[in-house]
Amino acid sequence: MLDPQRILSPEEQAMFRLRELYRRHGYLPYKMSKFEEYDLYVRNKSFLASDRVLTFTDTDGKLMALKPDVTLSIVKNTRDTGGFQKVYYHENVYRPSPTSYGYREIPQAGLECIGPLDLAATAEVVMLAARSLESIDPGYLLDLSHLGLTAGLLAPLDLEEEQERAVLRALEAKNTSALRQLGAAAGVPGELTEALCRLALLYGRPSAALPALAGLTAGRPQAEAALGELRDLCALLGQYGLEDRLRLDFSLVNDQNYYSGIVFRGFLPGIASAVLSGGRYDGLLRRMGRQGGAIGFAVYLDQLERFSGGPEGPDADVLLLYDGDTDPAAMAGAANALLAAGKTVRTDRRVPEGLRFGEIRDLRKEGQVWS
Numbered sequence: 001m002l003d004p005q006r007i008l009s010p011e012e013q014a015m016f017r018l019r020e021l022y023r024r025h026g027y028l029p030y031k032m033s034k035f036e037e038y039d040l041y042v043r044n045k046s047f048l049a050s051d052r053v054l055t056f057t058d059t060d061g062k063l064m065a066l067k068p069d070v071t072l073s074i075v076k077n078t079r080d081t082g083g084f085q086k087v088y089y090h091e092n093v094y095r096p097s098p099t100s101y102g103y104r105e106i107p108q109a110g111l112e113c114i115g116p117l118d119l120a121a122t123a124e125v126v127m128l129a130a131r132s133l134e135s136i137d138p139g140y141l142l143d144l145s146h147l148g149l150t151a152g153l154l155a156p157l158d159l160e161e162e163q164e165r166a167v168l169r170a171l172e173a174k175n176t177s178a179l180r181q182l183g184a185a186a187g188v189p190g191e192l193t194e195a196l197c198r199l200a201l202l203y204g205r206p207s208a209a210l211p212a213l214a215g216l217t218a219g220r221p222q223a224e225a226a227l228g229e230l231r232d233l234c235a236l237l238g239q240y241g242l243e244d245r246l247r248l249d250f251s252l253v254n255d256q257n258y259y260s261g262i263v264f265r266g267f268l269p270g271i272a273s274a275v276l277s278g279g280r281y282d283g284l285l286r287r288m289g290r291q292g293g294a295i296g297f298a299v300y301l302d303q304l305e306r307f308s309g310g311p312e313g314p315d316a317d318v319l320l321l322y323d324g325d326t327d328p329a330a331m332a333g334a335a336n337a338l339l340a341a342g343k344t345v346r347t348d349r350r351v352p353e354g355l356r357f358g359e360i361r362d363l364r365k366e367g368q369v370w371s
Contacts, residue, residue, distance in 0.1 A: 010304040011107055015090055017135040018109050018299065022088035025128060027111050030087035032073050038063040044072055047258045047284050052096045054103055066094040071296060074112050075284060080291050084115035110278070110298035114285070117293030119229075122280070123236040126264060129278055129297045130242050133266045136304065141267045142245055142276075144206075145252035146230045148261055152223025153196060153216070157188055167196070168253045174200045199250045206234035209248040226261075233262065258284065262295070268303075275303040314356040317343040321350070321362045331363055 019029075038055050045051045047069070054066040067073060070091050078085050088111040097104045109132075113125050126144070133140035150171065154164060163186050170178035176197040183193030195216045202209055210231055217223035230248075237246060252263050259279040266276030278297025285294045318338050322331050331347060338345045346352075351360065 011301040014136055014299070014301060014304055015109055018132055019088070019090070021128065021131055021135060022111055025086075025124065027086045027088040030074060030089045030112075032067075032070075032077065032089070032091065034067060034092070035064045036067055036073055036076075038065040040072060040076060041065055041068065044284070044287065047072065047281075047287075050096050054094050067091070068093055068095050070108060070110065070298065071112060071281065071284070075114070075288050075290060075294065078114060081115075084113060084121065086113050087111065104302075107301040108298045109301055110296060112294065112296035114290070114294045115292045117280070117295060119232055119236060122262060122295055123233055123240070125278070125295045125297065126233065126237060126262070127240045127242065129264060129266060129276055130237075130240075130245055132297075132299055133268065133276060134245075136275075137268045139269045140245060141247055142242070143247045143249040143252060143265045143267070144230070144234070145248065145250050145263050146226040146261060147253065147259060147263060147279075148226030149213070149217065149223050149230070150199070150250060150253050152220045152226055153192065153199070155222055156220070157186070157192070159186055171196065171200050171253050172251050174251050176200055203247060203249050203251075205243060206238070206246055206248055207243065210234065229261070264297070266297075266299075271303055273303065275300050314344075314358045316346040316355070317358040318345050319351065319355075319357040319360045320345060320347045321360065321364055322347060323349060323364045326363045334361070334363065 023029075035058075038053065041048060041053050050068070053068050056064055056066075058064045070089060070093060074087060074089070078087075088109070090107070090109045093106050093108060094103050095106060096102075111125070111128065113121055115121070126142070130140070130142045133142060150168070154167065159167065163182065166182050167179065170176075170182060179197050179200060180193055182188075183190070183196070198212075199216055202212060210227075213227050213230075217227045234243075234246065234248075237243070249265075252265060259281055260283050261280035263279030264277075265274040268275050276297055276299050278295070280293060280295045282293045285292065320331060320334060320338075335345050335347060346355075346357070351357075
């Protein structure tokens with residue numbers, strides 16, 4: 001029997017495992033069209049990574065778009081039921097390339113939980129994000145943050161919009177020098193500027209990082225409430241046995257138009273950029289007239305090609321070479337015998353460039369075998 005590890009791409013292997021993981025926890029498959037009406041993205045462009053969307057005119061005259069985002073489609077096409085809606089998906093999205101001209105087709109897998117979110121539901125989703133990474137490589141790390149903590153520190157300052165964006169960019173870059181310069185220019189009290197600097201550099205396991213946060217949030221109700229929520233979440237995730245794989249990182253402050261509250265990103269050894277991103281997005285739910293809360297994440301399956309160069313082993317176990325004088329029946333018999341023995345077989349008139357084979361059998365010269 002053929003080993004699936006040898007014939008499936010890294011993306012296909014990962015999706016097979018993720019599908020099983022999500023179904024075991026009661027999430028249902030969600031399938032959608034590749035297209036949505038362009039108006040959906042115009043009305044919610046603040047939630048998109050880019051306002052550049054691929055569009056075309058449908059046969060009925062409607063302006064349509066190739067999906068740049070999955071979550072918007074799911075929220076649009078599901079309805080409030082009073083209970084949880086738990087779905088998972090495997091879809092492609094179409095976004096501008098950040099490093100070159102043109103657009104990229106990005107395969108994603110992920111899940112969404114929409115409904116009366118509580119601590120248990122939130123922890124389940126974050127746990128499934130961790131298990132998703134674990135199914136690909138046990139050496140993963142999942143970074144956690146809470147946007148309410150940063151917002152609680154900045155709220156009393158009444159910064160102008162551009163000043164606040166600059167502060168958040170400096171936090172994301174962990175640039176304490178820029179934070180001090182921005183604080184001085186905006187008249188931020190030195191004590192608060194230093195609190196932001198400590199927050200930017202804070203990174204570690206919850207058991208070590210959480211105690212350091214208490215002094216930063218004292219006397220700031222919004223930040224204290226966010227810290228309490230984060231503390232409760234980390235305690236519950238510890239019950240799942242995830243403490244060693246979690247890191248608190250408060251440089252996760254971007255996408256504030258999209259996310260609110262808990263946010264997280266996942267990393268795998270050998271890949272510099274995040275392969276998983278997620279968090280709560282209650283603001284999007286409200287904007288689309290929905291009740292309750294929402295949390296989800298996406299795994300960027302295209303990143304896995306960097307993680308592994310492809311299936312291990314040769315491209316085929318055996319290459320059978322033939323020419324016009326080779327008896328077709330003899331070639332078919334040789335191929336069938338090898339297939340029956342569980343081998344993978346390619347027949348060709350010459351050795352293909354760039355492919356690897358366990359052995360080469362030349363039927364043009366009976367009995368000659370190259371290894």
